[in-house]
Amino acid sequence: MRKTQTGIATLVVVASVAMIALLMVLGVSRRAINDIQQAQARIKTQEYLSRAWAGLDCAVAKIYQEGLDLSSGETVKGMAQLSECQGVAGSRLELAPWANNPSLWRLSSHSHQQEVGVTLQGAGGGRAAAFVTSGSALFYGGYEWRPAKGKKRDDDSYECQSIIAGGDVTISPKKPDQPDKSNQGSHKSENTFTVYLGEGKGCADEYKTKVEYGEVADSRDEAETLLKKDVQTNVKDMDLFQDFFGVPRSQWRLAKKQFEEKGGTVVNTHGDTSKCYETIYNAMEQGSGQPNVKVWVDGPCDLSRGGENSLPSSPPILLVVQDGIMALRGAMNPFNGVIYQFNPTMKANEYARQWGMDSSQSGQLSCTHRDATIRELCQNITANVKKPQQASRVPFWFDGSFRTEGAFISDVPDGNTVINGSLVANYDDGNKRASFQGLGQLRPLPNSYYNLTPPSGG
Numbered sequence: 215m216r217k218t219q220t221g222i223a224t225l226v227v228v229a230s231v232a233m234i235a236l237l238m239v240l241g242v243s244r245r246a247i248n249d250i251q252q253a254q255a256r257i258k259t260q261e262y263l264s265r266a267w268a269g270l271d272c273a274v275a276k277i278y279q280e281g282l283d284l285s286s287g288e289t290v291k292g293m294a295q296l297s298e299c300q301g302v303a304g305s306r307l308e309l310a311p312w313a314n315n316p317s318l319w320r321l322s323s324h325s326h327q328q329e330v331g332v333t334l335q336g337a338g339g340g341r342a343a344a345f346v347t348s349g350s351a352l353f354y355g356g357y358e359w360r361p362a363k364g365k366k367r368d369d370d371s372y373e374c375q376s377i378i379a380g381g382d383v384t385i386s387p388k389k390p391d392q393p394d395k396s397n398q399g400s401h402k403s404e405n406t407f408t409v410y411l412g413e414g415k416g417c418a419d420e421y422k423t424k425v426e427y428g429e430v431a432d433s434r435d436e437a438e439t440l441l442k443k444d445v446q447t448n449v450k451d452m453d454l455f456q457d458f459f460g461v462p463r464s465q466w467r468l469a470k471k472q473f474e475e476k477g478g479t480v481v482n483t484h485g486d487t488s489k490c491y492e493t494i495y496n497a498m499e500q501g502s503g504q505p506n507v508k509v510w511v512d513g514p515c516d517l518s519r520g521g522e523n524s525l526p527s528s529p530p531i532l533l534v535v536q537d538g539i540m541a542l543r544g545a546m547n548p549f550n551g552v553i554y555q556f557n558p559t560m561k562a563n564e565y566a567r568q569w570g571m572d573s574s575q576s577g578q579l580s581c582t583h584r585d586a587t588i589r590e591l592c593q594n595i596t597a598n599v600k601k602p603q604q605a606s607r608v609p610f611w612f613d614g615s616f617r618t619e620g621a622f623i624s625d626v627p628d629g630n631t632v633i634n635g636s637l638v639a640n641y642d643d644g645n646k647r648a649s650f651q652g653l654g655q656l657r658p659l660p661n662s663y664y665n666l667t668p669p670s671g672g
Contacts, residue, residue: 269305338650340457355635
């Protein structure tokens with residue numbers, strides 16, 4: 215009886231051990247199966263992701279090589295230009311405009327549930343502000359500008375943009391060597407720097423710079439609180455050409471070629487600055503009834519019209535000034551459209567030569583230009599800008615009144631723009647977009663690639 219009980223006990227123990235071992239084996243097997251399934255899912259995910267990237271890489275390579283013309287805004291037309299890449303590695307391409315920005319498009323490539331994509335930007339989609347510069351800027355005198363409207367707040371105010379600069383910004387309503395009239399009763403100076411959206415609209419308080427006469431707002435003063443958020447300074451990695459023309463600044467010749475192909479007028483003014491205004495006027499006369507006028511000036515541009523008639527108020531104009539000063543003596547009120555000035559082949563301090571500005575060994579500046587208007591404006595610069603280094607880097611000077619209804623962009627990275635109370639920059643989004651209409655070559659926006667990957671096995 216004892217042996218029988220002992221045998222039964224031993225059998226129970228052996229059976230228990232066997233059962234535990236079996237359960238362990240089943241558990242390990244189940245985990246192994248799950249691991250295998252997850253590994254297979256990851257492999258599939260990577261396979262589909264690779265297929266999606268293959269389609270997108272094909273499309274992007276084709277865009278860089280041939281461009282993508284969507285000036286008409288037709289998605290079907292855009293997809294037809296990418297037909298060679300549709301179905302590459304079993305992927306599927308989609309193209310759609312952004313709902314809130316017609317100059318931006320989203321190109322995506324799909325394979326099963328995997329999606330990758332990139333944002334494409336065309337001409338005219340650049341930074342929105344009344345005045346944009348890739349260099350520094352110094353504003354003397356009184357200004358009342360209309361900024362660009364950014365995000366709308368719950369209280370119906372806006373996050374405005376007045377100035378965007380790659381360098382420093384200084385605003386001083388009191389001009390250098392100007393007598394102080396702040397305590398002279400009715401003779402008190404009215405010079406201030408303010409931004410104003412219009413009736414019934416306002417900028418949020420922290421996005422509304424206001425500088426009174428006698429005050430100096432300077433981005434280099436860490437304790438300064440006069441510059442509000444509507445003035446952005448020392449913005450890094452600015453490529454305004456990429457922003458506005460859809461290609462990097464280094465590829466400006468490609469943009470110029472497209473400019474001509476789309477009916478733009480190109481003129482060389484290095485031998486005669488008066489050709490600039492004459493060309494603009496003729497182009498606008500001939501462009502009556504067109505959606506816009508495009509003029510590309512290679513060289514200096516004197517907008518002083520002399521005996522010429524004033525420019526028509528429509529259509530909007532895109533004026534590109536390449537490697538040249540901009541001069542105006544008189545008034546232009548308004549200029550409807552966009553002015554884009556840049557220096558792809560000359561250094562910022564070489565603007566002095568075009569002004570006819572010479573510097574003696576003692577540092578004294580003199581003006582010797584053979585054109586009387588340019589020479590007088592040069593003398594105006596040297597009289598108001600006391601530092602020769604600053605004066606030699608002035609890309610434009612207006613002696614009179616110049617009002618823009620659109621956008622003013624000075625893309626001179628090492629430039630030190632000095633404006634002496636003669637520019638009224640009113641941002642007009644409609645005029646800006648109309649000015650760039652027809653320049654629809656899209657290019658991938660840097661740092662805009664994305665990868666939407668659902669959970670493995672999803």
